[in-house]
Amino acid sequence: MAPPDHAASLWTRPALPTSEAARPRVTREAIVAAALELADAEGLQAVSIRRVAAKLGTRPMGLYSHIERKDDLIDLMLDAIAGEVLLDEVPGDWREALRAIATRTREGAHRHPWIAEAAGERAMIGPNGIRHVEQSLAALAGLRLDRAGKRAVLTAVDAYTFGHVMTELARRSLRETAGLDAKGWSDAAAPYLEQLVATGEFPQTQAFGVESLLADQEDDDATFATGLEWLLDGIAASL
Amino acid sequence: MAPPDHAASLWTRPALPTSEAARPRVTREAIVAAALELADAEGLQAVSIRRVAAKLGTRPMGLYSHIERKDDLIDLMLDAIAGEVLLDEVPGDWREALRAIATRTREGAHRHPWIAEAAGERAMIGPNGIRHVEQSLAALAGLRLDRAGKRAVLTAVDAYTFGHVMTELARRSLRETAGLDAKGWSDAAAPYLEQLVATGEFPQTQAFGVESLLADQEDDDATFATGLEWLLDGIAASL
DNA sequence: GCGATTTAGATACGCCGTATCGATCAGCTG
DNA sequence: CAGCTGATCGATACGGCGTATCTAAATCGC
Structure with missing residues (x-):
């Protein structure tokens, strides 16, 4: 991988200027858009340099004038999705705001289930990732919390949302595959x-019932909302 | 991928019998152990069929007598780790039990940070994954909760733990890379x-300070524990 | 227009997972 | 013991991957 400028260089390197007056050229935006279409249609494994290039009517190595490596492309894709799920406006009530952020994030993830295959290796520090931080901090602006307190709140809500969504998407991915x-x-x-439970090793699970382990989409909506309210309740009680 | 028996066939297919009397043979256990060593030492991307085979002193295609595909190997590896983090004994107090489960899970994940790269595509339904369910249900045995209630509690705690850990591991992976x-x-x-914040687009983030965004390991311990208590508080308040 | 820089792409490399098939081994039976 | 059957191992090859390197063409700025 790249040396220590990687944390910044992907996001600070400008997308190349395009000229409308010459031959049609590939742009970074077009590359990301093509990759997103492939991922949405066929999953992340379909996003190869060759497939993206073919979709753009160009040759694979030409992409490297615009992205340094494929990993950068995945980061750009995730940041694009992060941008899609930003709120238009942050509600004034902190609970309502955090709930809206979490809910919208989950909805966006379900529209792009391939993110589950990428998210385990990335820190969301692109421009839209920071916009997410900004809106989350804005949600807490009216609370008297110190930095550590704010950080703990945002981390908890993000962790819960992320974990719940990832589990849902993993199950979904397996099913669809x-x-x-x-x-x-x-x-x-x-x-x-x-x-398994017939072996007698799992009395609690047997009593619970295996059909209760194998939940479907409607149950996920309910469990997500319930757990989120618990977490927000716990936070509220600490304020 | 395999047809609909995949959900069950990996876990129900017996590991092959081994004979001590003949030439040293590869076993499924040995394959998983070799793969775990590689992943722990160099990350998940080092676990190729060729690398695992080389580590066992055999040739790549020989592994396919014992595993059907590489994906199965990853599932087996994850289930092994799930087994490692099971509690010896479930505490009697439900909060203490859930806290112990979450904490031990997180500690185990930190010993095997490569799981972050695999977890986004898998449902944990191997034997040890079900043992995790069993111990979690045992933790709630003394509470008067219906199935949906139990399911919601366990889902919430798992989601929080998983999400927090994945975010930590992703950051760590990026750093180490x-x-x-x-x-x-x-x-x-x-x-x-x-x-970024100098652009003026991020007033909340600027006030918060970028150094507060870039946390290290000790902060993660605190934020994990704090968020978990909030969640447990919220659950307790609903009982 | 010219020189410098950027873009595009041909070619090749090393690596990947695994299909296929033949050889060898192990176990069982007569 | 010999023969048969099934399991294990591995050679070989295929199609795919990301990307290093270098050349040619296009674009940009003066």
């Missing part, structure tokens, strides 16, 4: 789980 | 962030 809908997935996994 | 310690990473990223 197997070509199953929610019911099909349950039907496929249940016999294995039932066999 | 750049060959920096925590201070070096801050020093590298701060000028870029300062340049």
